[in-house]
Amino acid sequence: MTILHFLIITIVLSALVLIFRSRKLNALISILYIFAHICLTVFAYRNTNSIDSVYFKFDHISILLNGLISILLIPTYYHSKLYLKRYINNPKKESYYIASMITLFTVISAAYFSEYIVILWVCIEITSLLVAFLIFHDRYQTALEASWKYLFISSVGIAIAFMGILFLAAQIAQQEGASLSFTYLMSVANNMDPFFLKTAFVFMLTGYSIKLNIFPLFAATIDAKTVAPAPVNAIISTILINAGFIAIYRIYSILSMSDSIAWAQNVFLITGLISLLIATVQLFKVKRFKRMFAFSSMEHMALILLAFSVGKAGYYAAILHLVFHTLIKSGLFYQFGQIRALYNSGWFKNTGSYIKLNPTGAMVFIFGLLSITAIPPSGLFISEFLIFKALFAEGYFITAISALLLLTIIIYIFFKNSFQLLYGKVPENFNQQKAIINKYEAISQFVLFALVIYLGFNPPVFFTTLIQSAITILN
Amino acid sequence: MIFVLIILYAITLIYFVLSERVAKFIVLLSIQGFLLFFIALNNLIHIQLFGLVLILLETIGVKAIAIPWFLTKIRKTNKLNRVHESAVPVFYSIIIITLLLVSSFLVSNIFHCRTIQIKFLSVALASVFGGIYFIIIHKNIFSHLVGYLIIENGIFLLSLAVGNEMPFMVSLAVLLDVLIGILVIGIFLNKVGDTFSDISVNSLSKLKD
Numbered sequence: 200m201t202i203l204h205f206l207i208i209t210i211v212l213s214a215l216v217l218i219f220r221s222r223k224l225n226a227l228i229s230i231l232y233i234f235a236h237i238c239l240t241v242f243a244y245r246n247t248n249s250i251d252s253v254y255f256k257f258d259h260i261s262i263l264l265n266g267l268i269s270i271l272l273i274p275t276y277y278h279s280k281l282y283l284k285r286y287i288n289n290p291k292k293e294s295y296y297i298a299s300m301i302t303l304f305t306v307i308s309a310a311y312f313s314e315y316i317v318i319l320w321v322c323i324e325i326t327s328l329l330v331a332f333l334i335f336h337d338r339y340q341t342a343l344e345a346s347w348k349y350l351f352i353s354s355v356g357i358a359i360a361f362m363g364i365l366f367l368a369a370q371i372a373q374q375e376g377a378s379l380s381f382t383y384l385m386s387v388a389n390n391m392d393p394f395f396l397k398t399a400f401v402f403m404l405t406g407y408s409i410k411l412n413i414f415p416l417f418a419a420t421i422d423a424k425t426v427a428p429a430p431v432n433a434i435i436s437t438i439l440i441n442a443g444f445i446a447i448y449r450i451y452s453i454l455s456m457s458d459s460i461a462w463a464q465n466v467f468l469i470t471g472l473i474s475l476l477i478a479t480v481q482l483f484k485v486k487r488f489k490r491m492f493a494f495s496s497m498e499h500m501a502l503i504l505l506a507f508s509v510g511k512a513g514y515y516a517a518i519l520h521l522v523f524h525t526l527i528k529s530g531l532f533y534q535f536g537q538i539r540a541l542y543n544s545g546w547f548k549n550t551g552s553y554i555k556l557n558p559t560g561a562m563v564f565i566f567g568l569l570s571i572t573a574i575p576p577s578g579l580f581i582s583e584f585l586i587f588k589a590l591f592a593e594g595y596f597i598t599a600i601s602a603l604l605l606l607t608i609i610i611y612i613f614f615k616n617s618f619q620l621l622y623g624k625v626p627e628n629f630n631q632q633k634a635i636i637n638k639y640e641a642i643s644q645f646v647l648f649a650l651v652i653y654l655g656f657n658p659p660v661f662f663t664t665l666i667q668s669a670i671t672i673l674n
Numbered sequence: 675m676i677f678v679l680i681i682l683y684a685i686t687l688i689y690f691v692l693s694e695r696v697a698k699f700i701v702l703l704s705i706q707g708f709l710l711f712f713i714a715l716n717n718l719i720h721i722q723l724f725g726l727v728l729i730l731l732e733t734i735g736v737k738a739i740a741i742p743w744f745l746t747k748i749r750k751t752n753k754l755n756r757v758h759e760s761a762v763p764v765f766y767s768i769i770i771i772t773l774l775l776v777s778s779f780l781v782s783n784i785f786h787c788r789t790i791q792i793k794f795l796s797v798a799l800a801s802v803f804g805g806i807y808f809i810i811i812h813k814n815i816f817s818h819l820v821g822y823l824i825i826e827n828g829i830f831l832l833s834l835a836v837g838n839e840m841p842f843m844v845s846l847a848v849l850l851d852v853l854i855g856i857l858v859i860g861i862f863l864n865k866v867g868d869t870f871s872d873i874s875v876n877s878l879s880k881l882k883d
């Protein structure tokens with residue numbers, strides 16, 4: 200299945216959802232979509248490194264990240280169904296939600312596979328609209344505030360990123376056979392003016408920082424995640440972040456072909472450290488689980504930037520970290536859906552005694568807590584170990600020690616807030632009868648966390664090959 | 675001729691910080707749309723018919739007519755006349771925007787790149803940073819939308835600065851950006867106006883912990 204076919208399928212399926220607004224049809228369409236997406240991933244894997252539908256390319260990093268979407272589609276569909284049943288119960292709104300989700304998945308996949316810098320930019324722009332809609336679809340006041348901020352700051356960020364594209368375009372304007380494809384830009388990177396190349400990099404890093412959830416444009420993303428429904432959060436905190444990552448990875452891959460690579464690594468180092476520091480400081484103030492998880496994403500992205508700042512020694516660890524973060528964070532957000540359903544609140548103060556009220560969910564939460572804080576047997580322990588090993592090996596002692604100190608504080612805050620949920624007093628306004636938890640809800644999280652352990656300690660050959668091949672293009 | 679148009683465009687930037695009336699912002703945006711059309715027309719000498727139609731659509735169709743019409747509608751729906759919430763006095767704003775223009779001119783002249791046209795670059799940079807400054811000094815979210823459009827116009831100028839013929843993809847992307855930005859942000863702005871008591875950023879602070 201080519202991307203063009205997949206885009207057509209998405210348009211048709213979304214249109215059907217919006218036209219008929221039937222729950223049964225929505226279920227059937229969602230299943231068909233999941234199947235189509237898996238077919239796309241398999242097709243891409245079997246046609247690695249080939250150009251598809253003119254503007255797309257199935258390279259290793261995009262196949263890996265698209266595979267993650269395929270994995271998350273099934274649990275996201277299942278938890279979305281639960282969310283819609285619990286809080287929405289309106290066929291019209293449900294259809295809008297399903298159609299937006301389907302389109303969002305497709306646009307993110309298209310962003311991963313984009314071979315042209317402008318196509319990637321367009322895809323990322325469209326994700327802003329869809330995310331704003333998914334946050335606002337329930338139409339309450341704080342959702343509107345978050346949607347507005349997200350959309351506005353995203354638009355400004357995307358405009359700044361576009362300036363970066365223009366600076367790159369200026370460098371190839373008078374060359375014969377010039378195109379804005381990444382392959383071409385990489386091939387001519389060494390002939391570009393370093394000043395403009397660096398300027399383009401800074402503009403793009405700034406613009407796409409809203410998607411990657413890092414300094415400087417992280418604030419609107421955090422607000423968006425504070426109000427987004429749990430299944431939507433599971434997507435925007437993982438695969439959408441990966442879309443931001445791929446945008447920055449692509450521009451970095453262009454710079455890595457030039458003499459400006461060391462400079463770009465320094466920018467990553469500074470941005471990573473600032474992001475990590477901000478995440479730590481902000482975590483002291485948070486009073487809601489979603490915000491805590493959102494700042495945790497910022498922390499992990501900061502670590503990925505630090506890994507990239509080391510150069511070759513850190514690339515493998517960075518991508519491994521990205522994959523594990525995707526699987527764990529989505530699992531935590533699915534679990535948060537249960538917490539929200541049980542207590543009818545997402546604030547720390549309104550939760551407590553989770554271990555008594557929902558033992559299975561509490562087990563998942565503890566498991567998720569250990570996983571996200573990179574405590575063994577979490578796969579994140581392996582990737583963080585590799586990141587710090589690279590930092591020490593390359594002589595970044597101060598950076599590594601500062602990052603370790605900040606991570607220790609983050610772990611303390613995470614455990615302190617989680618203990619309130621697990622062992623705190625049952626909240627006064629808690630209503631046991633209203634709290635209905637489906638006993639199968641926890642399965643997806645167990646599977647995802649177990650997958651992280653498996654991939655961390657016994658990674659299959661195709662998985663390591665995909666990562667190794669993805670980083671071979673970087674200098 | 676081209677320099678006259680560019681200077682006129684730079685003057686509109688100064689007028690933006692001088693004005694307090696919302697209707698004037700809309701008129702200024704419309705003027706910028708027309709100026710951009712003439713600048714593009716003057717610059718893209720070997721342009722083909724399709725490219726000309728696209729630029730006509732983008733500048734006069736969208737920037738000079740459609741967006742001002744849509745903004746007027748939003749202004750009337752939200753009963754907006756004056757914007758009082760500027761955090762910086764007008765006098766200082768004029769000095770700052772003038773300094774921005776001068777520094778953009780100086781910075782542009784430092785660049786030594788034969789593929790970038792300095793005359794466009796200087797005013798494009800001033801427009802982008804002027805738009806950001808405009809957003810920062812206003813608390814009203816309608817003014818933020820205007821600031822966003824000033825940035826977009828600056829980016830359009832920047833796309834002219836990078837070559838005599840804009841790649842088709844870049845041109846389409848600029849159009850898409852403006853359309854999406856305005857239509858969707860405008861719709862959300864209306865929703866904010868309906869939901870909150872006023873459209874000031876002070877009303878939008880419920881998400882903080």
